[in-house]
Amino acid sequence: MSSTVDSYARALVDIAAAEGNLSAVEDELYRVARVFETNDQLRSTLTDETLPIERRQGVVEQLLGGKASNTTTQIVSFIIGNGRGRDLPAIVDAIVNRASSADNKEVAVVRTAVALSDDQQRRLADALVKKTGKQINLKVVVDPSVLGGIVATVGDTVIDGSVRSRLDQLKSRL
Amino acid sequence: MSSFITTLLGAEDPSQSISWILPEQAEYVYGGLSSIIIFGLLWKFAGPQIKKAMAARTERIQKELDSSASARQTAEEEAGRIRSALGDINAERSRILAEADAQAASLLSEGRARIEVEMRDLQTKAEADIAAAMSRSSDELRAEIARLSSIAAERAVSSALNDGTKQGLVEDFISKVGA
Numbered sequence: 410m411s412s413t414v415d416s417y418a419r420a421l422v423d424i425a426a427a428e429g430n431l432s433a434v435e436d437e438l439y440r441v442a443r444v445f446e447t448n449d450q451l452r453s454t455l456t457d458e459t460l461p462i463e464r465r466q467g468v469v470e471q472l473l474g475g476k477a478s479n480t481t482t483q484i485v486s487f488i489i490g491n492g493r494g495r496d497l498p499a500i501v502d503a504i505v506n507r508a509s510s511a512d513n514k515e516v517a518v519v520r521t522a523v524a525l526s527d528d529q530q531r532r533l534a535d536a537l538v539k540k541t542g543k544q545i546n547l548k549v550v551v552d553p554s555v556l557g558g559i560v561a562t563v564g565d566t567v568i569d570g571s572v573r574s575r576l577d578q579l580k581s582r583l
Numbered sequence: 584m585s586s587f588i589t590t591l592l593g594a595e596d597p598s599q600s601i602s603w604i605l606p607e608q609a610e611y612v613y614g615g616l617s618s619i620i621i622f623g624l625l626w627k628f629a630g631p632q633i634k635k636a637m638a639a640r641t642e643r644i645q646k647e648l649d650s651s652a653s654a655r656q657t658a659e660e661e662a663g664r665i666r667s668a669l670g671d672i673n674a675e676r677s678r679i680l681a682e683a684d685a686q687a688a689s690l691l692s693e694g695r696a697r698i699e700v701e702m703r704d705l706q707t708k709a710e711a712d713i714a715a716a717m718s719r720s721s722d723e724l725r726a727e728i729a730r731l732s733s734i735a736a737e738r739a740v741s742s743a744l745n746d747g748t749k750q751g752l753v754e755d756f757i758s759k760v761g762a
Contacts, residue, residue, distance in 0.1 A: 523749045529757065536761030556737075557744045558752040561760070570756040572744065576737050583729035 414496055418503030421484050422511075425504075428480045435501075435508045437481040439548050441473070442501035456494040465489050509546040517545045520552040520560040520571070537561060540568070 425434040445452055451472075455465050466486045473482040488497050509516050517537050519525070525533065534547045541563050557572035606614070744752075 521753060522744075523746060523753065525753065529753060532761070533757050536757050540760050556741060557749045559756040561756075568760060570752070570759065572740060572752065576733065576740060579736060580729060580733040583732050 411496075411499075413493075414499045414503050417488065417493065417496070417500045418507050421487075421500070422504055422507045424484070425480055425508075430478060430480060431508055434478060434480050434484070435505050436548070437477045438484065438501045439505050441477070441481070441485055442498040443550050446498050452494075455489050455497075458492070462490050462492075465494070505546070505548065512544070512546070514544040514546040515541070515564055517547050517561055517563045519547060519549045519562075520555050521549065522551070522553055522555045522557050522572075524551050525549050533559070533561075537563060537568075541566060 422431065422435075425431040428434070445455070454460070454468060457465070466489055469486045469489055470482055473485060485497070488494065488500060493500065505516055517534070519533065530547055530549060534545045537545045537547070543563065545563065555571045555573050556576070558570045559568075560571045560574070561568045
């Protein structure tokens with residue numbers, strides 16, 4: 410992690426903590442970062458140096474306004490406004506890791522083909538806590554390439570129960 | 584001369600007897616003495632010169648004879664050398680021909696051996712290439728079958744995965760991880 414990214418993360422965590430909604434903000438930021446990574450058009454627009462900063466920030470406010478908290482919208486707008494659009498996923502990941510570390514939690518990235526209900530997320534978090542023996546900060550990413558099942562990554566541990574991996578194993582055997 | 588003139592004048596004188604062949608008696612004496620004196624003078628003064636000239640001539644002839652003998656000997660020696668060289672040339676020619684024959688036979692033998700080795704190598708390489716090509720084709724065919732099978736399996740699985748199935752897989756995962 411570069412020092413710039415870490416500096417942004419530290420400052421933004423402090424801001425969100427001061428606002429008193431760090432958990433919700435880092436969760437929203439994580440979803441925004443994943444969309445930013447997977448949506449080429451959004452990424453190219455927000456990182457286009459030829460577009461005025463105000464216009465890029467307008468795009469952010471148009472996309473997140475009413476759907477995310479004001480703190481989340483302002484943080485993303487701030488990052489884009491400072492010309493750090495390309496670093497947005499890294500900054501957000503650093504925010505999530507820093508926030509999790511503050512609560513003595515480990516980030517568990519869960520990739521699934523369908524959205525999980527709150528009950529499923531709670532049971533899955535409990536299961537991962539039981540499996541890894543660590544407190545978990547669950548981050549769910551809807552990824553159609555998984556096809557079915559779940560891929561959970563906790564630190565260096567990967568628990569792969571996806572249809573994709575089974576198809577890959579079948580392909581290897583073939 | 585005077586005798587001769589006297590004889591001719593005498594022919595005019597019929598009283599004198601003239602012999603056209605024999606001279607008078609005194610003339611024998613004068614003539615004989617004159618001849619002896621002349622021969623003596625010749626012997627005295629011309630003899631040494633003649634002897635010297637003869638000796639020089641004899642010496643020259645002897646030198647020429649010696650030179651001729653020497654030249655002949657040289658020529659015979661040269662002829663001997665030529666004959667010897669001719670013999671050497673014949674021997675050398677025979678040796679060269681024999682050597683060339685041996686070398687040609689050796690080259691032919693080596694060439695045959697090398698060609699046989701190269702043919703064996705080419706045959707081995709061709710067999711290996713054929714085997715590799717067959718293996719490669721087989722691998723490519725196997726890979727293509729695997730790829731098509733994989734695509735078919737993915738399509739079949741994707742079409743079979745509805746929301747209910749996906750939720751079931753999520754529940755299975757949670758149950759297994761939490762177990």
